[in-house]
Amino acid sequence: MDFSQILANGLVRGAELSLLAIGLTMVYDILGFANFAHTDFAVLGAFLAYSFNQVLGLNLLFSVTLAVPVVGLIGIGVDKAIFRPLRRKEAKLVISMICSLGIAIALRNIVRLIWTSHTKRYAIPVLKPIEIFGARLTVIQIGIVLTGFLFMILFHLLLHRTKFGKVLRAISDNKVLASACAIDSEKMIQWMWFIACAYGVIGGAMIAMEHLLYPRLGFDVIIPVFCAAILGGIGNPYGAMLGALTLALAENIILCLDFSYLINLGGLFNVGPIQISTGYKPAISFVILVVILLFKPTGILGRK
Amino acid sequence: MLTIRNLQKNFGGLRALDRVSLEVEGDSIVGLIGPNGSGKTTLFNVVSGFYEKDGGEIYFKGERIDGLAPDEIAKKGLCRTFQVCKAPEKLTVLENMMLAAKSQAGENPLSALFRRRRVSMLEKANLDRAMDLLEVLQLVDSRNEYAGNLSGGQKKLLSLGRVFMLDPDLILLDEPTAGVNLTLTMDLLKVIRELQKKESKTFFIIEHSMKVISDICDKVFVLNFGEKMAEGTPEEIQQDEQVLKAYLRGA
Amino acid sequence: MPLIYFLIYLLTMIGIYSLLAMSLNFQVGFTGLINFGQVAFFCIGAYASSLLVIKAGAPLILGFLGGMALSGLFGYIISIPTKSLKADYWAIATLAGGEVVRLIALNEGWLTEGPFGVMSISQPLRWLFSKDTYPLFYLLLVVACMAVVYFVLSLLTNSPFGRNLKAIRDEEDLCLSLGKNTRKLKLQAMVVAGMVAGLGGALFAHYITYISPENFRPIETFLMWAMIIVGGRGNHLGAILGAVVIQLFNVSTRFIGGYVPLGADSMAALRMIIIGTLIVLFLLYTPEGLVKEKKKVYH
Numbered sequence: 058m059d060f061s062q063i064l065a066n067g068l069v070r071g072a073e074l075s076l077l078a079i080g081l082t083m084v085y086d087i088l089g090f091a092n093f094a095h096t097d098f099a100v101l102g103a104f105l106a107y108s109f110n111q112v113l114g115l116n117l118l119f120s121v122t123l124a125v126p127v128v129g130l131i132g133i134g135v136d137k138a139i140f141r142p143l144r145r146k147e148a149k150l151v152i153s154m155i156c157s158l159g160i161a162i163a164l165r166n167i168v169r170l171i172w173t174s175h176t177k178r179y180a181i182p183v184l185k186p187i188e189i190f191g192a193r194l195t196v197i198q199i200g201i202v203l204t205g206f207l208f209m210i211l212f213h214l215l216l217h218r219t220k221f222g223k224v225l226r227a228i229s230d231n232k233v234l235a236s237a238c239a240i241d242s243e244k245m246i247q248w249m250w251f252i253a254c255a256y257g258v259i260g261g262a263m264i265a266m267e268h269l270l271y272p273r274l275g276f277d278v279i280i281p282v283f284c285a286a287i288l289g290g291i292g293n294p295y296g297a298m299l300g301a302l303t304l305a306l307a308e309n310i311i312l313c314l315d316f317s318y319l320i321n322l323g324g325l326f327n328v329g330p331i332q333i334s335t336g337y338k339p340a341i342s343f344v345i346l347v348v349i350l351l352f353k354p355t356g357i358l359g360r361k
Numbered sequence: 362m363l364t365i366r367n368l369q370k371n372f373g374g375l376r377a378l379d380r381v382s383l384e385v386e387g388d389s390i391v392g393l394i395g396p397n398g399s400g401k402t403t404l405f406n407v408v409s410g411f412y413e414k415d416g417g418e419i420y421f422k423g424e425r426i427d428g429l430a431p432d433e434i435a436k437k438g439l440c441r442t443f444q445v446c447k448a449p450e451k452l453t454v455l456e457n458m459m460l461a462a463k464s465q466a467g468e469n470p471l472s473a474l475f476r477r478r479r480v481s482m483l484e485k486a487n488l489d490r491a492m493d494l495l496e497v498l499q500l501v502d503s504r505n506e507y508a509g510n511l512s513g514g515q516k517k518l519l520s521l522g523r524v525f526m527l528d529p530d531l532i533l534l535d536e537p538t539a540g541v542n543l544t545l546t547m548d549l550l551k552v553i554r555e556l557q558k559k560e561s562k563t564f565f566i567i568e569h570s571m572k573v574i575s576d577i578c579d580k581v582f583v584l585n586f587g588e589k590m591a592e593g594t595p596e597e598i599q600q601d602e603q604v605l606k607a608y609l610r611g612a
Numbered sequence: 613m614p615l616i617y618f619l620i621y622l623l624t625m626i627g628i629y630s631l632l633a634m635s636l637n638f639q640v641g642f643t644g645l646i647n648f649g650q651v652a653f654f655c656i657g658a659y660a661s662s663l664l665v666i667k668a669g670a671p672l673i674l675g676f677l678g679g680m681a682l683s684g685l686f687g688y689i690i691s692i693p694t695k696s697l698k699a700d701y702w703a704i705a706t707l708a709g710g711e712v713v714r715l716i717a718l719n720e721g722w723l724t725e726g727p728f729g730v731m732s733i734s735q736p737l738r739w740l741f742s743k744d745t746y747p748l749f750y751l752l753l754v755v756a757c758m759a760v761v762y763f764v765l766s767l768l769t770n771s772p773f774g775r776n777l778k779a780i781r782d783e784e785d786l787c788l789s790l791g792k793n794t795r796k797l798k799l800q801a802m803v804v805a806g807m808v809a810g811l812g813g814a815l816f817a818h819y820i821t822y823i824s825p826e827n828f829r830p831i832e833t834f835l836m837w838a839m840i841i842v843g844g845r846g847n848h849l850g851a852i853l854g855a856v857v858i859q860l861f862n863v864s865t866r867f868i869g870g871y872v873p874l875g876a877d878s879m880a881a882l883r884m885i886i887i888g889t890l891i892v893l894f895l896l897y898t899p900e901g902l903v904k905e906k907k908k909v910y911h
Contacts, residue, residue, distance in 0.1 A: 085700070090700060091703065091704060093648075139896065142896060143895075143896070148899070151644075151646060151699050151700075152895055154646070154699070155646070155837070155841070155891070155895060156892050156895045156896070158648065158834070159890075159892040159895065160888065160892060161888070162884055162885075162888030162891070163884070163888030163892070164888075165884075166880075166881040166883075167881075167885055169877070169878075170878055170881040170882060173877060173878070174877050174881075272881075276830065280704070280707065280708045283708075284704075284708075287701065287704075334719055336715060336718065337712075337719060339708065339712070340711075340712045340715055342708065343708035343709065343712050346705055346708060347693055347705060350693050350701055351693050354701065409789065410788075411788070430788070431785075431789060432787075432788045432790075432791050432792055432793050432794065435788070435789055435790060435791035436791040440789065442789075443785070443786070447783040447786040448783065448786075449778065449779045449781075449782035449783045449786065450782050451778060451782055451905055451907075452775065452779060452782065452908075453907060453909070455910050456775055456908055459772070460775055460776065460779050460787075460790065463791075465772045467772035467773055468772045468773050468792075468797075470768055470773055470800050470803075470804055473767065473768055473771035473772065473773040474764065474767055474768065477767075480771060484772065488910060504910070505907070505910065523790065527790055527791065
């Protein structure tokens with residue numbers, strides 16, 4: 058596989074992962090714990106969009122747009138019902154993290170109950186790939202990359218050009234000071250959940266558009282998303298974007314590498330091609346995760 | 362006992378400790394004062410290994426200790442308390458004290474399983490010692506209470522008790538009398554003075570109350586904005602113009 | 613299957629899972645190590661033991677010990693990166709680690725028979741009993757293991773070692789300031805926990821006589837977590853009780869299937885929804901679990 062194809066595939070996957078990673082890292086930054094249910098909210102949204110699309114016959118993009126506020130509100134509801142009482146009790150953050158695991162299990166299986174375990178596909182026609190700069194991508198994939206970048210830019214604008222973003226940055230920099238400044242942090246937190254879920258749904262829908270949709274998708278994707286967020290620097294949304302792109306590229310590169318070069322040592326041996334099987338794709342995230350945690354736990358960009 | 366040379370600690374652009382040099386002599390009680398944010402606790406954190414330094418050297422009993430892990434430093438005989446008392450909630454007061462005892466036999470799984478007789482002998486010895494200390498600290502009645510249920514002042518006393526159990530050579534106390542009532546404070550100071558005299562221990566104490574400082578300290582260092590501003594006996598410090606201007610508004 | 617055989621099966625499975633729950637409890641409830649990849653120990657113990665016996669021809673007792681040893685080794689390996697790791701990071705790393713172990717079992721067919729699994733696993737002392745009485749023997753074997761593990765773990769948690777672990781759980785910085793090498797202690801805790809869970813895995817493999825990567829999906833970790841949260845962290849009895857409650861729930865709902873108009877997949881989904889909800893509800897309202905931690909009182 059040539060490099061431009063690897064790059065193209067990496068961009069597509071990177072775009073999908075980055076929107077999910079942004080939401081995850083934002084929650085970690087503001088609330089202080091890793092939300093293990095994040096990707097399952099995203100998958101719920103993808104399934105809702107599927108139903109709006111298939112059952113109600115609405116246009117796919119419109120379906121996704123409709124799914125966003127629904128899941129956003131559900132996210133706010135979950136925070137109010139579960140995480141806020143824990144905050145009030147000043148429970149250890151670890152408890153919230155374990156709770157999020159419980160929520161993840163429940164959410165995933167609610168999706169399974171409602172939509173069954175059968176794999177679904179969005180009603181997208183199978184398209185012929187187009188050639189761009191030596192790589193072959195379908196229009197959908199190009200759309201995913203563009204949408205991904207669009208929303209990353211939107212997030213940047215949100216962070217720096219809106220009042221919400223300003224407050225978010227203030228809370229992120231110094232929680233104690235922020236709460237002393239009469240910032241209504243609870244309201245902020247609700248908005249933050251909404252946006253995190255919104256980005257998650259869009260990311261989840263993009264993944265579903267490109268691959269398949271099934272209830273376990275949330276779990277299948279959570280390890281790469283976490284890895285992306287930590288790789289880029291947990292708590293830093295730009296890190297999430299960078300981490301996602303880096304991880305996606307790394308995954309694609311590593312899967313293409315032929316390790317027999319190392320063993321053959323320029324003619325000493327003659328071993329057939331050795332490649333890592335695609336079944337090990339999640340393992341790549343794991344190895345990168347461990348390496349980062351061992352050597353530079355603050356990630357590429359570190360904390361803001 | 363403790364020599365600090367040109368210690369530097371930065372937090373991003375902020376110079377929390379700016380080329381601080383000082384010496385704490387053995388067998389004495391030394392005070393560390395300064396306005397809030399002057400770097401006192403940061404100094405303790407760097408010396409005890411919880412923060413990494415950005416420059417300078419730290420010598421303890423002639424050996425260099427900067428760069429070592431906090432537990433290695435503690436094993437060498439340098440122990441510290443925390444400004445906000447850390448008390449494991451689900452351990453009782455007695456368990457807290459026993460936790461601190463030095464070189465216990467049963468601290469790894471193998472000896473805990475196979476050398477039970479020796480372990481229980483040592484535990485008994487440590488238990489007796491802990492009870493003696495608890496009497497001095499007036500905590501005997503709460504000995505089987507969860508540490509998390511103690512009052513703020515009692516937690517401070519427990520911190521002190523743990524440190525005494527560990528029997529270190531240099532003890533760093535971070536605001537030991539904050540939140541403790543007057544009578545208890547007087548008792549505490551008495552205990553510190555006694556221990557220092559009887560067992561030649563060295564204390565390095567962060568304090569806000571000049572009364573406490575003048576009462577027990579032989580020497581005082583003053584920090585301001587991360588720099589050492591002055592040093593001397595409590596009387597000298599109280600008359601130093603710079604210190605008065607920056608910090609003391611009539612002790 | 614006559615009721616008595618089913619009961620023996622149920623009790624045996626509860627026993628095996630209680631070992632896994634006690635292992636997880638030792639990590640979470642006593643040392644504060646948030647391990648989301650507990651299934652990896654289960655998997656390694658099961659595969660190591662069965663493969664040692666079937667492929668390497670080792671005697672059963674060595675298989676069991678080998679399973680325990682390899683699990684313990686894995687516990688050692690995954691605690692190496694805990695040096696400056698916060699709970700969140702280690703949690704995701706262990707979650708990923710659990711999956712990687714399963715993927716290795718799935719992909720490395722030359723070692724593990726891949727998706728086909730390991731079949732005809734021999735059973736200890738099978739020749740001594742008839743087909744009807746063997747299950748009872750195995751149940752007694754499992755109960756004996758439970759008793760030994762309970763005794764050993766209790767000894768450990770009541771010792772200075774256990775005191776150190778509880779202190780690390782609540783206030784790690786304090787332990788460091790008192791000269792405790794917290795990293796080494798966590799390593800030791802993980803090796804112990806690994807060995808216990810490995811024993812559970814070996815017992816499982818030689819009971820069911822057929823294992824495949826499908827037995828070791830993340831859902832197993834989640835079930836074990838539900839067990840310790842419901843049963844009570846920081847208490848060995850709580851772990852056992854949790855195993856009883858969750859396993860009973862898990863197995864009994866398979867029989868409602870005939871009376872409730874839901875397909876098998878939907879029943880499974882409903883089961884897991886309840887498990888997830890139980891975790892959340894208990895953490896919100898009864899974080900101590902059903903059996904609270906015992907206070908150590910000196911006289």
